Amino acid sequence: MTERFDAIVVGAGQAGPALAGRLTGAGIRVALVERDRIGGTCVNTGCTPTKAMVASAHAAHIARRAADFGVSAGSVSVDLAAVVRRAQDIAARSRHNNEHWLEGMAGLTLIRGHARFVAPKEMVVGDRRITAPRIFLNVGGRPARPDLTGIGSVPTLDNAGILALETVPQHLVVVGGSYIGVEFAQMFRRFGAAVTIVETGPRLIGREDEEISAAIHAMLEAEGVAIRIGATCIALSPAEGGVAVGLDCQGGPPKVIGSHVLLATGRRPNTDDLGLEIAGIELDAHGYITVNDRLEASADGIWALGDCNGRGAFTHTAWNDFEIVAANLLDGEDRRVSQRVPGYALYTDPPLGRVGMTVAQAKASGRPLLVSTRPMSRVGRAIEKGETIGLMQLVADAETRMILGAAILGTGGDEAIHGILDMMSAERTIDELRWAVPIHPTVAELIPTLIVDAQPV
Numbered sequence: 232m233t234e235r236f237d238a239i240v241v242g243a244g245q246a247g248p249a250l251a252g253r254l255t256g257a258g259i260r261v262a263l264v265e266r267d268r269i270g271g272t273c274v275n276t277g278c279t280p281t282k283a284m285v286a287s288a289h290a291a292h293i294a295r296r297a298a299d300f301g302v303s304a305g306s307v308s309v310d311l312a313a314v315v316r317r318a319q320d321i322a323a324r325s326r327h328n329n330e331h332w333l334e335g336m337a338g339l340t341l342i343r344g345h346a347r348f349v350a351p352k353e354m355v356v357g358d359r360r361i362t363a364p365r366i367f368l369n370v371g372g373r374p375a376r377p378d379l380t381g382i383g384s385v386p387t388l389d390n391a392g393i394l395a396l397e398t399v400p401q402h403l404v405v406v407g408g409s410y411i412g413v414e415f416a417q418m419f420r421r422f423g424a425a426v427t428i429v430e431t432g433p434r435l436i437g438r439e440d441e442e443i444s445a446a447i448h449a450m451l452e453a454e455g456v457a458i459r460i461g462a463t464c465i466a467l468s469p470a471e472g473g474v475a476v477g478l479d480c481q482g483g484p485p486k487v488i489g490s491h492v493l494l495a496t497g498r499r500p501n502t503d504d505l506g507l508e509i510a511g512i513e514l515d516a517h518g519y520i521t522v523n524d525r526l527e528a529s530a531d532g533i534w535a536l537g538d539c540n541g542r543g544a545f546t547h548t549a550w551n552d553f554e555i556v557a558a559n560l561l562d563g564e565d566r567r568v569s570q571r572v573p574g575y576a577l578y579t580d581p582p583l584g585r586v587g588m589t590v591a592q593a594k595a596s597g598r599p600l601l602v603s604t605r606p607m608s609r610v611g612r613a614i615e616k617g618e619t620i621g622l623m624q625l626v627a628d629a630e631t632r633m634i635l636g637a638a639i640l641g642t643g644g645d646e647a648i649h650g651i652l653d654m655m656s657a658e659r660t661i662d663e664l665r666w667a668v669p670i671h672p673t674v675a676e677l678i679p680t681l682i683v684d685a686q687p688v
């Protein structure tokens with residue numbers, strides 16, 4: 232027998248549960264289907280445990296640097312099992328809070344299992360058949376597994392597997408020098424592992440401006456991370472003491488031997504096992520569900536939210552997708568994903584806070600620009616904290632005076648960037664931001680100075 236609901240939500244990651252909450256609150260009967268752990272990637276194997284581990288790595292780093300601050304801390308050692316336990320406990324608390332909330336949600340039927348379309352508005356989950364006039368897909372993504380020669384012949388780690396390690400690897404080879412790769416590389420170096428990053432591109436985190444990539448490269452090298460850029464991992468094979476990582480590279484040895492290998496070569500959407508073709512739901516060339524500006528898919532009555540729609544790759548973008556869909560359906564609003572000012576942080580230490588365009592993107596747009604850059608070594612708060620690595624940079628349109636983008640790589644950069652992100656969201660000009668009176672001593676207090684110092688490009 233087919234069970235009828237007013238709405239089906241597939242995936243209890245970052246958008247699904249919140250949407251279920253709003254829908255049930257409006258008297259809509261919802262089936263929420265989750266095949267794995269409530270909370271999805273962010274809570275279980277992404278943001279939450281990794282940022283908890285970044286905090287442990289920071290503690291080890293500061294303890295080693297204690298003498299710089301006139302403090303004696305003795306010798307520093309890291310108990311990885313305790314680090315991981317702490318991170319897993321924090322993730323479990325978050326997951327349990329979510330589970331508790333969903334289990335008590337009036338009007339919600341929580342179904343455990345893998346959902347798949349069998350007709351345009353009908354899905355099967357195990358031996359249950361469910362149908363609803365509206366279906367919301369929040370199915371997220373998973374690590375891409377590159378097609379490397381010999382990949383099946385050796386053990387490899389991904390962002391989930393690495394959270395199960397109990398001892399510090401002797402030598403961790405990180406394949407992929409982008410967001411996931413550099414966060415894990417720095418933290419495992421600080422836990423005491425030898426670390427080598429192997430990156431195909433000519434620089435780390437290639438989507439950022441060259442100055443940012445260069446500063447992060449220098450910071451990691453200064454901590455002892457070996458970096459092989461312009462080196463593509465093409466093969467993996469067993470070697471004495473671990474894994475041989477075969478490289479196609481211009482310079483340097485064609486092989487790196489590590490005790491462990493982390494694959495951080497990107498993510499792919501969970502859209503290949505949903506039966507989307509049966510429902511007439513179109514995908515783009517990379518497997519993301521095609522959506523319009525209101526996050527409606529190509530088939531009537533279907534929405535796609537979060538990482539699976541390719542319009543964002545972050546927890547806050549998944550959450551904003553929920554806000555857009557809920558506001559449009561329940562509050563009579565006309566919210567669109569194109570209204571979102573894109574921002575994110577990379578949690579190296581110090582972190583990179585980013586919003587809007589890079590300087591390279593702004594230059595490519597052909598506008599007249601104002602650009603301003605300040606090294607963190609000229610920021611009082613950073614000097615006082617003994618953390619002067621990094622820089623802050625802002626780019627604005629010289630004619631309209633609108634801020635186009637900014638980066639703050641430095642202590643507190645993930646927080647300070649909001650001073651600019653909020654002004655961009657409110658569509659205010661640099662002239663208005665210039666007259667803010669920020670608090671001293673902070674990193675954000677230099678934002679008006681950045682504006683005063685901006686030069687035409």
Ligand SMILES: Cc1cc2nc3c(=O)[nH]c(=O)nc-3n(C[C@H](O)[C@H](O)[C@H](O)COP(=O)(O)OP(=O)(O)OC[C@H]3O[C@@H](n4cnc5c(N)ncnc54)[C@H](O)[C@@H]3O)c2cc1C
Pocket residue numbers: 241242243244245246247264265266267268269270271272273274276277278279281282344345346347369370371372390411501504505536537538539543544545546547549578
């Ligand atoms: C290591 C790492 C660190 C990260 N750090 C950050 C960070 O610091 N900040 C940040 O903003 N983002 C970060 N991200 C990205 C962030 O985790 C994702 O953008 C976010 O989780 C996306 O949420 P989502 O709801 O779209 O998908 P997910 O959280 O992936 O949730 C999708 C859910 O759908 C379920 N599902 C899939 N298919 C089906 C099906 N057919 N039937 C039933 N259930 C199904 C899955 O089991 C999963 O629970 C990180 C990611 C990784 C991997």
Ligand SMILES: NC(=O)c1ccc[n+]([C@@H]2O[C@H](COP(=O)([O-])OP(=O)(O)OC[C@H]3O[C@@H](n4cnc5c(N)ncnc54)[C@H](O)[C@@H]3O)[C@@H](O)[C@H]2O)c1
Pocket residue numbers: 377406407408409410411412414429430431432436437462463464465495496497498544545575576577578
């Ligand atoms: N702080 C955050 O918000 C945060 C942190 C981690 C991850 N994430 C999310 O996770 C997503 C995925 O991150 P990611 O870093 O895995 O992917 P990515 O797509 O950003 O980068 C993958 C990197 O791997 C390299 N690569 C691919 N194949 C290779 C090979 N064979 N040899 C060497 N290098 C190779 C690519 O050149 C690229 O630099 C990000 O887009 C981001 O949204 C966010």
